[in-house]
Amino acid sequence: MSRLPDMLPPAAPxxxxxxxxxxxxxxxxxxxxEEVPYPDGRLIVSRTDLDGTIxxxxxxxxxxxxxxxxxxxxAPHGILRHPEMPRAAFADLWATLKAGxxxxxxxxNLRKDGAxxxxxxxxxPNVREGRVFGYTSVRRKPSRRRIEELLPLYRQWLxxxxxxxxx
Numbered sequence: 029m030s031r032l033p034d035m036l037p038p039a040a041p042x043x044x045x046x047x048x049x050x051x052x053x054x055x056x057x058x059x060x061x062e063e064v065p066y067p068d069g070r071l072i073v074s075r076t077d078l079d080g081t082i083x084x085x086x087x088x089x090x091x092x093x094x095x096x097x098x099x100x101x102x103a104p105h106g107i108l109r110h111p112e113m114p115r116a117a118f119a120d121l122w123a124t125l126k127a128g129x130x131x132x133x134x135x136x137n138l139r140k141d142g143a144x145x146x147x148x149x150x151x152x153p154n155v156r157e158g159r160v161f162g163y164t165s166v167r168r169k170p171s172r173r174r175i176e177e178l179l180p181l182y183r184q185w186l187x188x189x190x191x192x193x194x195x
Contacts, residue, residue, distance in 0.1 A: 094140035114185035
């Protein structure tokens with residue numbers, strides 16, 4: 029994985045943290061309380077290689093993420109990881125994909141400008157000649173009711189992760 033550069037601090041009031049990536053690299057990320065609504069009638073589509081490096085980003089992905097296509101292609105999909113998304117959700121996603129199965133879930137993504145957006149994601153392995161060669165993710169407008177139902181669980185997972193990280 030190529031090292032992601034630190035984000036630039038947004039002009040709006042924000043928080044920051046150092047995100048430790050799965051490969052041990054570190055990146056400073058900033059986020060605001062602004063949420064960008066998912067646009068009606070759009071699907072976000074991306075493809076990655078086996079390591080999660082983005083190989084395709086459709087126009088909706090580019091627009092909603094705030095990154096240029098050039099910034100997205102070749103970047104790890106973790107470029108979108110919001111600090112308030114529990115690692116447990118991504119551990120489940122990767123375990124499911126590596127087992128050759130389709131994964132569904134609600135994900136809060138971090139835009140380049142520090143705002144966020146929620147998606148309902150479906151990710152699945154891309155198989156050719158019996159071998160997985162990458163993954164495709166299709167995201168659509170999420171159910172606000174379901175997000176509100178999941179927020180307490182996500183907060184609980186984040187608290188557990190913080191407690192486990194504290195010596």
